[in-house]
Amino acid sequence: KAGVTQTPRYLIKTRGQQVTLSCSPISGHRSVSWYQQTPGQGLQFLFEYFSETQRNKGNFPGRFSGRQFSNSRSEMNVSTLELGDSALYLCASSEVKNTEAFFGQGTRLTVV
């Protein structure tokens, strides 16, 4: 089985721009979660999607949004980028009632 795939691996954007990151979960997994990892704050939960519905949301501003498609692939979008949005964005997938969450390699976003 292929693992969790995140694209692109690296991105450089300018302040004020917007960005879209993509995550393809493991085949058969219907839950997708997103996390932001920074040196200062560590790993922080952004949101979780299941069957195209957002089930849970972390404490991030409305500039951060996401969605999930019928094939369970998920995208997250960050609008009006700020320097502080520079981070590694990680996606995790899990089965419906499985305790294990598997992570992708992440997308490294740099805002200049």
Place this chain on the structure above:
Amino acid sequence: GEDVEQSLFLSVREGDSSVINCTYTDSSSTYLYWYKQEPGAGLQLLTYIFSNMDMKQDQRLTVLLNKKDKHLSLRIADTQTGDSAIYFCAERDSGYSTLTFGKGTMLLVSP
């Protein structure tokens, strides 16, 4: 609120055992996890333990859980240089599917 704490750094010699410790505050945690992160990579799930268990062993890895003290540890036997990485402890609340992570422990294994 929920909080997970870990020591920041551990240095061991190759062949020794490594013990990484973690404390958590959420008494409703159902599952506790250990993830490994190598430079430039994502998180690799190493093992997890259900909150009603005391111990779980998986090859070189042993997880110990003291639920009364809310203390979790990961022991790596016969530590190798390839084990050098950052190790994250995480908890999952019974009501949600999200994970709360510690800041990570950097393990450095010297030859």
